[in-house]
Amino acid sequence: MSLRAVRVVAAGAVVLAAAIVSSFAFDWPADSGRYRFSFGSPRDGFKRGLEFGSSGGIVRAADDGELTFAASGRSLPGGYPLIGGSMVVVSHASQISTIYAGLEPGSVSSYLRNVRKGDIIGRIEPVGGLGRGAAFYAYDAKERRYINPLILMPSLSDDKPPVIRSAILVSDGKETALAASKVVKQGSYLLLVDAFDPSPTGEQAAPYEVRVMLDGSERDRVLYDAAWAEGGRSTLFSGARLGEHEYLASDGRMRFGPYVLARGRVVISVVVGDFAGNKREQTYSIIVQ
């Protein structure tokens, strides 16, 4: 099977899993969808769920299921920290689990066994100090991968398009901002894209889709649909299958390429979309010498 075929099959698996779950659609677990950071936001690494920050807010079960695990306090028995608060895991049909982390210690409904959609799971640990707000993850235990929760929950009204702050070509450690420069030397370049999608609370969250086109031909496309780890290595996007550290720079910029730019005029387009379908496109025309 070719690599492309593998990618298509992998992408299909996520779509299938999402379709199975979507048939009984998860509810928003907190605050009517007012999340701070979305799947893929750079939060000390690639955020594999949603992050909510409402102080004292209630977290509710996204769907019917069974409580599998509830850990209260600041750490697990072996010392592993429960960062930001307590954690609850609920198993649902079709081997999907929802994971609720960053809950206020002492607020967790650990007595629950059979969980009904909307049952209170716990309170959000306030942001600040040890608290980082609550996080919500949708995990496909069969495929052993996280699914972007936005795929599984009711859509939100959103008319704000993403923002593209910069696109920069990098060669041999030298950065050339596309907006400022019209001329570059021929060679092999990485493209660093600094873009975000405003979240409902106004934070700089991740987009849902990023495409890079050279002279009108699509060269790269990532869809923020899934993330998983294999052999200790974090991997992103069922279609593109990129290593997290190859894709996400430490400052949160997205890395594409490398692209070999030959002499002549080159038109580079970056298209960034959010989950609601809003799009932002930036096109840069440069001369390669």
Added chain:
Amino acid sequence: MSEGKGRRKIFTVLVAVVLIAVYFFVFSEPLRPELSAAPRWTIDLSASVASAEASAQDRVDASAVSFSTASRFGYFGTDGSIGFVGEATGPVPMSDSSYVSAELVPGGTNYSLRSPVGARVAELDASAPFYSSGRLFSAQADGSGVAAYDGKGNRLWSYTFPCQLSAFSAGEGLAVGGTVDGWLEGVDSGGRRAFSFAPGGSRLQVVLGLGVSRSGNWIAAVTGVDRQRLVVLGRGGADYRVASHRYLDSDYREPVRVVVLDDDRHVLYRRADGIGVWSVDGAVDELLPVKADDFDVSLDAERGLALLVARRGKKAEVVAFRLPATLLGRVPLPDGSEYVRLIGSSVYFGSGDSISRFDFMEE
């Protein structure tokens, strides 16, 4: 220090020692005739607080023992000498050879690795540092990964697990994560996957607790819901294989303490009716009638004596037993004993104000 203050301090320490001795006689269950608990010393911590940057004379020897309470942390000697005491505003990650200090800065926290005398060893590039079996690690922010560090604070490796960890334990050259979807995944000293194993056999898969032997040769885990299961894996060449297992009657949905003793043979695990004692080959299946939400255990191999500190809510007691499960006696600790540490046949316990030591002695 004035003469009056010195007398008051001596008086306070004497009263504490007397009270602890009386406490043992009045409240403890009788120990077997051949065993006795002998108070050794009490340290007054309130008079010993130093600044985080310890002075040159605040030295501790190689037998330094770390302690951490809600309000204080530091090091003391097994002879009752005080090494370094600092004020704490939260949990301080500590081992007997180093600790990590935290400084809140705009947008996050800066961590520093420090020696037992408070000297800065290195800045630490870490999200949430912690120690396991004396080794320094850091948890990944979303709870699904771990990074390991050397004694100088250099990051050795980092490893991302497929999903959030519900259990973690480390031995020499091996760190093992148990995941919320029921897998055990081991990481070797080079940060490579040593093994990956799903115990299965239950309706719902989850790892509720695990322990790795100090040698890294044995891993024991309580896994699954409906039915729950104790599984022991042993090193076999380059891989780990199931050495023994048993189904349990419990229905835990929360972290479960599992410990593999330093004798590389016995496994202790939390049960609804006490603490289970199992052997890695499955030949031993006993019960210690000690109910505990959490526990720690130490083995004095020379005397064949094992000590266990059992915690239930805010209550804690020390239990002496011979393996596999011969109860020798139990000594309740005073309420508010935030800190309990077992080393061989010695018990160190206390709060933010004082630390005391008593030893189990055989007649």
